[in-house]
Amino acid sequence: MMETKESLTGAPVTVPHGGSAATLKAASVCFGSFTAIDKLDLEIEAGSFYTILGPSGCGKSTMLRLVSDLIPAAAGEVSIFGKTTEEARLAREFAFVFQDAALLPWRSALKNVELPLEIGRKRNIDIPTGPRNPRELLELVGLKGRENALPHELSGGMRQRVAIARALVCQPKLLLMDEPFGALDEMTRDRLNLQLLDIWRETGTTILFVTHSISEAVFLGQKVVMLRANPGRLRQIVDIELPEPRETKLRDTPEFTRYCGYLRDLLETC
Amino acid sequence: MAVVETVSVPDPVADARAAARREKTMTAAVPIATAAALILLWEVGVRGFGVPTYIAPAPSAVAATFVDKFPVLMQNFWPTFVESVAGFAVGNLAAILIAVTFVHSRHMERAFFPIAVFVNTIPILAIAPVLVLILGPGITAKVVIAALICFFPTLVNMVRGLQSVSPQTLELARILSASKSEIFWKMRLPSSLPFLFSALKISATTSVIGAIVGEWVGADLGLGALIIDATFNFNSPLLYATVFMSSGLSVLMFALVTLAERRIVRW
Numbered sequence: 001m002m003e004t005k006e007s008l009t010g011a012p013v014t015v016p017h018g019g020s021a022a023t024l025k026a027a028s029v030c031f032g033s034f035t036a037i038d039k040l041d042l043e044i045e046a047g048s049f050y051t052i053l054g055p056s057g058c059g060k061s062t063m064l065r066l067v068s069d070l071i072p073a074a075a076g077e078v079s080i081f082g083k084t085t086e087e088a089r090l091a092r093e094f095a096f097v098f099q100d101a102a103l104l105p106w107r108s109a110l111k112n113v114e115l116p117l118e119i120g121r122k123r124n125i126d127i128p129t130g131p132r133n134p135r136e137l138l139e140l141v142g143l144k145g146r147e148n149a150l151p152h153e154l155s156g157g158m159r160q161r162v163a164i165a166r167a168l169v170c171q172p173k174l175l176l177m178d179e180p181f182g183a184l185d186e187m188t189r190d191r192l193n194l195q196l197l198d199i200w201r202e203t204g205t206t207i208l209f210v211t212h213s214i215s216e217a218v219f220l221g222q223k224v225v226m227l228r229a230n231p232g233r234l235r236q237i238v239d240i241e242l243p244e245p246r247e248t249k250l251r252d253t254p255e256f257t258r259y260c261g262y263l264r265d266l267l268e269t270c
Numbered sequence: 271m272a273v274v275e276t277v278s279v280p281d282p283v284a285d286a287r288a289a290a291r292r293e294k295t296m297t298a299a300v301p302i303a304t305a306a307a308l309i310l311l312w313e314v315g316v317r318g319f320g321v322p323t324y325i326a327p328a329p330s331a332v333a334a335t336f337v338d339k340f341p342v343l344m345q346n347f348w349p350t351f352v353e354s355v356a357g358f359a360v361g362n363l364a365a366i367l368i369a370v371t372f373v374h375s376r377h378m379e380r381a382f383f384p385i386a387v388f389v390n391t392i393p394i395l396a397i398a399p400v401l402v403l404i405l406g407p408g409i410t411a412k413v414v415i416a417a418l419i420c421f422f423p424t425l426v427n428m429v430r431g432l433q434s435v436s437p438q439t440l441e442l443a444r445i446l447s448a449s450k451s452e453i454f455w456k457m458r459l460p461s462s463l464p465f466l467f468s469a470l471k472i473s474a475t476t477s478v479i480g481a482i483v484g485e486w487v488g489a490d491l492g493l494g495a496l497i498i499d500a501t502f503n504f505n506s507p508l509l510y511a512t513v514f515m516s517s518g519l520s521v522l523m524f525a526l527v528t529l530a531e532r533r534i535v536r537w
Contacts, residue, residue, distance in 0.1 A: 065441075068445055069444075069445075070441055070444060070445070089444075089445060089447055090447050092446075092447075094445075095445070096441070096442070096445045098438045098441070098442070099438075100436075100438060102436065102438040102439050102441075102442050104439070104456075104457065104460065106460045106463075106535075106536070106537045115446075115456070116446050118456070119443075119446045119447070119448045119452050119456070120446065120447055120448065120449075120452070122449075123447075123449070125447065150536065150537050151537070152537055
């Protein structure tokens with residue numbers, strides 16, 4: 001049950017199987033005199049789906065930016081598959097999906113997916129498992145036939161799916177997603193949630209998914225990482241033990257509602 | 271009874287199409303009709319009030335001169351055309367290159383942007399004689415004047431355009447470990463194109479003004495020289511015909527840039 005994790009508050013959670021995808025050891029991030037993340041200890045188990053919840057200003061996005069080498073740690077250590085964040089970035093170990101799709105508007109859907117393969121060719125950035133076929137990826141995210149569409153010709157949900165396909169093209173072992181469906185309507189969001197779970201099962205990648213929706217966090221996550229604000233710290237990691245594979249009707253079950261209620265109460269104490 | 275009836279079945283699609291066609295015809299017809307009416311009013315006014323030709327010629331007189339003097343007009347058109355196009359190319363190219371250095375070096379921008387602003391504040395009519403004195407009465411001075419007038423709008427727009435890449439796109443570049451040149455060619459430069467074309471549309475018409483101003487100061491041939499010549503000889507129909515020729519050149523340049531923009535900026 002979820003209460004069993006209560007005692008683990010603030011302590012690193014070690015998981016026996018799967019190995020570690022990312023490890024944060026007493027990692028801190030400061031912006032000037034403001035401490036966004038304060039001595040955060042966290043271990044992300046490889047192959048799992050993590051959702052990250054917390055009140056605004058708790059450093060959810062900052063944590064993803066720290067892991068993805070966009071911002072440096074002021075103190076502590078961050079490692080990804082045993083490498084530093086910079087080494088992992090250069091080896092394309094992880095990919096990032098932004099809240100707005102961040103597609104290049106002059107490139108077609110297919111050309112946007114191919115972008116990561118065009119960059120760094122001279123420096124021989126090599127992808128150990130080899131790149132995936134961009135056309136197949138667009139098919140995987142349900143955009144077959146729209147390869148040549150420009151971003152402005154696609155809906156918000158479609159643009160985000162192109163961004164996901166682009167993130168998957170280098171076969172990342174870790175996928176970082178910063179509120180990717182935050183700007184979409186609820187129906188599109190629910191559909192993309194299901195699609196994302198399919199992709200996760202198909203690719204076996206580790207996913208760190210930041211959201212501000214409790215139900216999205218419960219529906220997607222095997223584990224929900226709850227952060228607290230001022231300064232950003234780990235509040236609790238909650239295991240979501242719901243039947244797999246998850247389907248839409250799961251949202252109507254009492255277990256689902258109980259997890260949501262539990263997280264809502266927890267969020268209020270953050 | 272052999273009554274033949276033609277039953278017209280209402281076809282909403284055809285009706286909508288016909289309406290769209292009517293709408294299209296109207297959007298073209300209204301401005302054309304307005305212009306024609308104004309020209310007619312001008313003709314009637316000049317004739318009705320007996321305005322002397324050297325003060326304001328009737329449109330019919332201008333049209334007649336345009337046809338009669340067409341070889342002369344064309345003879346003066348080509349030098350201005352060449353100067354405008356050369357000035358357009360030189361001025362914009364310089365502006366683009368300088369914008370690129372500004373975006374890559376804050377020091378360069380701090381050092382040279384105030385100078386660019388200062389040069390821009392000098393009235394083109396004041397700097398034209400200076401340039402003709404330095405560069406002589408040949409084509410060079412006119413090209414430089416046309417280039418100078420194109421330079422500033424493009425510089426300002428291009429700097430903005432190159433900086434218009436969204437922060438998330440730059441984060442994406444960082445996550446992909448893109449090099450500076452990859453960011454420039456794949457992200458900054460394409461992002462700047464809509465801004466560049468806004469500037470090019472401005473300079474398409476101002477480059478013609480620059481060339482003509484240069485010709486005023488000292489030239490034997492060119493639309494600017496013809497304007498001065500016609501003015502001093504009180505040959506108003508020729509003056510008006512030359513003015514139309516000049517604006518025709520501007521429209522041509524503008525149309526070419528717009529055409530290029532439609533083909534290149536498709537997003």
